[in-house]
Amino acid sequence: MQFKQIISIFVITLLITAAAHSSSAPVPPKQAGELPPTVKVRLGIDNLDKHLTLFQGKRVGLITNQTGMTSDFQSTIDVLKAKTQLVALFSPEHGIRGHVPAGASVSSYIDESTGTPVYSLYGQTKKPTAEMLANIDILAFDMQDIGARFYTYMYTMAYAMQSAKENGKTFVVFDRPNPVGGEVVEGNIIQPGYESFIGMYPIPARHGLTIGELARLMNREYNINCDLVVVPMTGWQRSMYFDDTGLPWVMTSPNIPTPDTALTYSGTGILGGTNISEGIGTTRPFELVGAPWIQADELARQMNATGLPGVVFRPVYFTPRQVDVKYQGRLCGGVQIHVTDRQAFRPVRTGLTLMYVINEMSEGKFSFNQSATDAAPTIDIYTGDSNVRGGAPLAEILRQWNDAAGQFKELSKQYYLYQ
Incomplete structure (x- = not known):
């Protein structure tokens, strides 16, 4: 067969293939709110549209960072900016974009992409002031927790809940998975006199709750009593670890990469x-x-x-x-x-x-x-x-901690949102 004939046959084959593809039904575009097929869990922020009436006519402040995003990588800041009256942002430890080292003070500034003021909750004050909340009606929270008592995001939330109560604001939590599951609870609880920003309340080191469930527990058990609304996930189960959810992982802070x-x-x-x-x-x-x-x-x-x-x-x-x-x-x-x-x-x-x-x-x-x-x-x-610093035997410490964890797990079950 001549070379020119081979080229002609190849070109004809390409044209037939292209025609067949062009005649097939077009792939429909992804619908709004439709998640990738690998995602098994819808986050609280993914379910925003079902709860928009809560935000109608209300000025919204948002506590978030780089982990605040939908399952298809849209920033919670951008979603709320488009669908609600977002007027203020609040930054935890590590900053609104997660770029500040652990323990370093975070400053207040204007967010360049939205023009929205960002108030620091990890600097001179860890609790929103009355002035910060003066122009909002709803204070929302969307950050990925990691299931450990001495991770500060849960206490940023607790202080904000206290301030919401004191200033008559509704507090909304967009729920997210506990990345280490919700079945196992480990560790002792904080004893009176040892409270700090890595342990405000008597909660075990591995608490087994989602951030929304933590909010429910803290609101009632520790007498915060704010007007609390949790926007729940759908599809999450307590047996799930993070990679079971199909969700994208974002570094929660510089030293929690995975x-x-x-x-x-x-x-x-x-x-x-x-x-x-x-x-x-x-x-x-x-x-x-x-x-x-x-x-x-x-x-x-x-x-x-x-x-x-x-x-x-x-x-x-x-x-x-x-x-x-x-x-x-x-x-x-x-x-x-x-x-x-x-x-x-x-x-x-x-x-x-x-x-x-x-x-x-x-x-x-x-x-x-x-x-x-x-x-x-x-x-x-x-x-x-x-007790640890005092030299108590390891076996005795572990026995005490197991007992405390068991008691906390029984207490916390009444605040479960998921099975």
Whole structure:
């Protein structure tokens, strides 16, 4: 066959194929509010249209950050700007776009994309003032929590609920999943005298609630009593971890890059009260644990010998690179936490056991951090009392914490929105 004939046949084939495609029915455009087929859960903000009457004629303020978006990546700010009278934004720790380091003060400013004023709730004041709320009727909240007591977003919400009550405003929560599921509850509760911005209320380290369920519980149990409305999700079940939802994950803060981090955080987060690196300044924060004086192989051997369920400890060496973190630029020996069965894995038990084992093998090098204020030592703020710092046996601490978690779970069931 001649070359020209081959080319002619090829061109004719392409034309026939194109004609067949052009004659087929067009693919219908995605309808408004229609989610990608992989998404199994509709977020509270995805269900806004069913609740628009609540916002009619009302001026709206929104507490949010980079995690506030719909399942198809639309910013909650833009959605409320288009569908409600959005007049103010409020920024938590890490800023409205998630760019501010942990603990750093956040300033108030004007949001460039909307021209809306942004009021800081992580600077000189953590609670909205009467002046901030003067020109709004509804104060809304849409941020992704990670299921841990010492994550500050839930307390930003609590303070805002208090202010809404004091100033006669309706408080609306657009609900989101607990990324580590809603079935397991772990850890002790904050005891009187140990309250802080990482533990305002007697809630366990791993609380097992969605942010909307937390709002319901705090509103009643801790006597906030604001005019609270939770816009619920649809499709979420308590057995779901975040990757079961089909939803896109957005870093909730600079050191929570993945849902895996969220799972380990409720256990290794307490190491923030010690001189052990919890991996901040590496690519695996809260999954890497160590210090310059730790022998990695020995720590891995001792931790694997504990028989903790659903986890394997691998010896590692890492160097934190972030400025102003523990052991910045220094080589640390330690372990990486590899979760092999997240249903069996218990992060709080694991994190506490790590602390005790490292303390015992440290030959006096382990220490608790000194508090920067006259308040209780940092470890007491994380754990909710002084028992760990006081040297109580690990088995006794775990027994107490399991009892407290069980009591909280029974209390919290009345505030469940999902089964």
